[in-house]
Amino acid sequence: xxxxxxxxxxxxxxxxxxxxxxxxxxxxxxxxxxxxxxxxxxxxxxxxxxxxxxxxxxxxxxxxxxxxxxxxxxxxxxxxxxxxxxxxxxxxxxxxxxxxxxxxxxxxxxxxxxxxxxxxxxxxxxxxxxxxxxxxxxxxxxxxxxxxxxxxxxxxxxxxxxxxxxxxxxxxxxxxxxxxxxxxxxxxxxxxxxxxxxxxxxxxxxxxxxxxxxxxxxxxxxxxxxxxxxxxxxxxxxxxxxxxxxxxxxxxxxxxxxxxxxxxxxxxxxxxxxxxxxxxxxxxxxxxxxxxxxxxxxxxxxxxxxxxxxxxxxxxxxxxxxxxxxxxxxxxxxxxxxxxxxxxxxxxxxxxxxxxxxxxxxxxxxxxxxxxxxxxxxxxxx
Amino acid sequence: xxxxxxxxxxxxxxxxxxxxxxxxxxxxxxxxxxxxxxxxxxxxxxxxxxxxxxxxxxxxxxxxxxxxxxxxxxxxxxxxxxxxxxxxxxxxxxxxxxxxxxxxxxxxxxxxxxxxxxxxxxxxxxxxxxxxxxxxxxxxxxxxxxxxxxxxxxxxxxxxxxxxxxxxxxxxxxxxxxxxxxxxxxxxxxxxxxxxxxxxxxxxxxxxxxxxxxxxxxxxxxxxxxxxxxxxxxxxxxxxxxxxxxxxxxxxxxxxxxxxxxxxxxxxxxxxxxxxxxxxxxxxxxxxxxxxxxxxxxxxxxxxxxxxxxxxxxxxxxxxxxxxxxxxxxxxxxxxxxxxxxxxxxxxxxxxxxxxxxxxxxxxxxxxxxxxxxxxxxxxxxxxxxxxxxxxxxxxxxxx
Ligand SMILES: Cc1cc2nc3c(=O)[nH]c(=O)nc-3n(C[C@H](O)[C@H](O)[C@H](O)COP(=O)(O)OP(=O)(O)OC[C@H]3O[C@@H](n4cnc5c(N)ncnc54)[C@H](O)[C@@H]3O)c2cc1C
Numbered sequence: 001x002x003x004x005x006x007x008x009x010x011x012x013x014x015x016x017x018x019x020x021x022x023x024x025x026x027x028x029x030x031x032x033x034x035x036x037x038x039x040x041x042x043x044x045x046x047x048x049x050x051x052x053x054x055x056x057x058x059x060x061x062x063x064x065x066x067x068x069x070x071x072x073x074x075x076x077x078x079x080x081x082x083x084x085x086x087x088x089x090x091x092x093x094x095x096x097x098x099x100x101x102x103x104x105x106x107x108x109x110x111x112x113x114x115x116x117x118x119x120x121x122x123x124x125x126x127x128x129x130x131x132x133x134x135x136x137x138x139x140x141x142x143x144x145x146x147x148x149x150x151x152x153x154x155x156x157x158x159x160x161x162x163x164x165x166x167x168x169x170x171x172x173x174x175x176x177x178x179x180x181x182x183x184x185x186x187x188x189x190x191x192x193x194x195x196x197x198x199x200x201x202x203x204x205x206x207x208x209x210x211x212x213x214x215x216x217x218x219x220x221x222x223x224x225x226x227x228x229x230x231x232x233x234x235x236x237x238x239x240x241x242x243x244x245x246x247x248x249x250x251x252x253x254x255x256x257x258x259x260x261x262x263x264x265x266x267x268x269x270x271x272x273x274x275x276x277x278x279x280x281x282x283x284x285x286x287x288x289x290x291x292x293x294x295x296x297x298x299x300x301x302x303x304x305x306x307x308x309x310x311x312x313x314x315x316x317x318x319x320x321x322x323x324x325x326x327x328x329x330x331x332x333x334x335x336x337x338x339x340x341x342x343x344x345x346x347x348x349x350x351x352x353x354x355x356x357x358x359x360x361x362x363x364x365x366x367x368x369x370x371x372x373x374x375x376x377x378x379x380x381x382x
Numbered sequence: 383x384x385x386x387x388x389x390x391x392x393x394x395x396x397x398x399x400x401x402x403x404x405x406x407x408x409x410x411x412x413x414x415x416x417x418x419x420x421x422x423x424x425x426x427x428x429x430x431x432x433x434x435x436x437x438x439x440x441x442x443x444x445x446x447x448x449x450x451x452x453x454x455x456x457x458x459x460x461x462x463x464x465x466x467x468x469x470x471x472x473x474x475x476x477x478x479x480x481x482x483x484x485x486x487x488x489x490x491x492x493x494x495x496x497x498x499x500x501x502x503x504x505x506x507x508x509x510x511x512x513x514x515x516x517x518x519x520x521x522x523x524x525x526x527x528x529x530x531x532x533x534x535x536x537x538x539x540x541x542x543x544x545x546x547x548x549x550x551x552x553x554x555x556x557x558x559x560x561x562x563x564x565x566x567x568x569x570x571x572x573x574x575x576x577x578x579x580x581x582x583x584x585x586x587x588x589x590x591x592x593x594x595x596x597x598x599x600x601x602x603x604x605x606x607x608x609x610x611x612x613x614x615x616x617x618x619x620x621x622x623x624x625x626x627x628x629x630x631x632x633x634x635x636x637x638x639x640x641x642x643x644x645x646x647x648x649x650x651x652x653x654x655x656x657x658x659x660x661x662x663x664x665x666x667x668x669x670x671x672x673x674x675x676x677x678x679x680x681x682x683x684x685x686x687x688x689x690x691x692x693x694x695x696x697x698x699x700x701x702x703x704x705x706x707x708x709x710x711x712x713x714x715x716x717x718x719x720x721x722x723x724x725x726x727x728x729x730x731x732x733x734x735x736x737x738x739x740x741x742x743x744x745x746x747x748x749x750x751x752x753x754x755x756x757x758x759x760x761x762x763x764x765x766x767x768x769x770x771x772x773x774x775x776x777x778x779x780x781x782x
Contacts, residue, residue, distance in 0.1 A: 128744060132723065133653060136653075155743065155744060156743065199728055199729065201727040209743050268517045269517070269518045276769075335587070336763065339517070346585070354587065357719075357756075358726070367662060370662075371662055
């Protein structure tokens, strides 16, 4: 076991950190948010230039063959910057689906588009009644000659408004919660029958409600074996959870650093507030929460490639529980220790708090995963 | 010791409840049920309904428009309003500056200001905090220099809640720069339309506009706007802050939110099962209800002790109400997030006091939940932060 980064990993970390330092301070971020779909095309192009968009794809597919550790490195830095670009939606989620389910031909068609920064992809999977159940798919795909016709409504699609391509899950057989019978389809986001309504999330990311009315998909755009998509969806969601944990750790670390700095500079009663022992202890408790979160993120990262789905699921639940608790405490206390200033939109700390809260609610909050992990018997065998 | 309400008190509760049922405008109530903000107009309308009934300032002395209710009756009234739910009357006038004026003000001031507070003809703001003076309020720097029969005020106040509607602001200003911190402060009433005053909005984390910065640049204030004696303002401020005991815990408001959560959790499903049937969720809800009941009893103990206490002398036990009350209000907003699950995330812009600007993503009721969670972080910060409340208990109750 070795927690040190390799030479290449260190270079990757340095290059992302440099980009963020040059182009992504809090004021620059405000400009990025004014981009067409709430992010900066220019930053996205720089991600491509640095190879971040090609990172997880195999070298044979034109990528860099990066694994979960490389994704963790990128996500942690993006978390610190509160980056709003669609890295999760396009590279981690959609890229993951392509890596695990696409044919050689499909990979040759789409991966270069992602890697080159030419196309935004979004994963249109969530639905109004699904909550955190990945098997809950009501959207239907009906056979139509060689191809398929998709009808249904997708909800909370991350970066769905910006997407050029949507990877859509739809049911080809069975009932809403059946594990079998789900297919994945690559849909041109501007195809006839696709209607999108984009909106902001609490954390200044974007999402969309998308409806599909008689949308035609030909056989070449079916991803993987129709009806057998759930294991792939679960796997990619687990990879996304590991990535989100890293993003949360980056955000918490930055919020904590800002808070400690504030404790050292803010004066009340003629002294810095950091001289009050109650606040020192609070800052230490935050620190412990963050270190626990970082450690569980390493665990999730290590397990992201685990082929035993049940073992992987346990790890991701464990990670999501610790991360959820950590973002809550760290977010709340970052605000509290700033006093009134912590309540303002102008201060970065509140935005970390909001992003952390949204990360907790993505793919199941801490309590959802606590129930899930408990029902799986926890982490330690009796 | 008799721990139950008397039959008179129960009858009073019925009377109050009936009044609320018959007089609280449905649109005003509905906004609160949904977790939306009241508009200025909502508050004015409701205050005038109360004032017509003679209930706008029940805790004031009868001579100034009070009802003569016992502390327990006042408590019942407050709780029933929160449960209705009705908007609370503007505390800055009714609970803060009003009592200061009728206790320390001149006859002129009483005549001029008190009826206008009761009818919400005058919207008051609180100008205490400054960028450099929050927890350490006595460190305030805004100055008032006497020039003939005027004060000239210079400086900055901040976090001024609803100051964007303000007609008048009550201020702590430094009148003697050479005196010890607490001894050079005066209590001044300032017309917010006076030349030299600038109000700038501060946007809060949830995207709302409820606080402001207020700048004073050579603002001329007639000396008759001084309350009480010059350089005695700190005493009046302590009186004002110590007055807010009943209601500080907001138990009624928390009960009302729990009721709302239960209704939402019964309507929203996880798979085939309503959220309310999730045993873990119910346990968490029950645990909060237990703490809330204990807090309610603590509050009643403080209320009952009221008649034996010196007027205007703060009770350190009210710090318990502040700490626990704020923690529970915050815990309830956290639990509400769980009902909405992933639908916590979509942001919907609220037009100040006038509902929504755009359609929802997912259930309509979910939109105010995350903003409430973020916004309620304030309740452990303002009105003396929870850390400061703990310092008070450590010192005044535990003698540490
Ligand atoms: C939404 C909102 C509305 C408000 N409305 C008004 C208003 O209408 N009028 C008005 O005058 N003010 C208002 N306030 C101001 C409020 O009273 C102050 O924010 C509060 O007193 C804290 O001061 P501060 O913000 O300067 O924080 P600071 O005093 O700088 O505190 C920063 C942190 O240090 C802690 N701390 C400070 N001193 C100690 C100590 N001795 N021991 C341990 N910890 C300590 C605090 O608890 C806090 O966590 C409002 C504030 C908010 C957030």
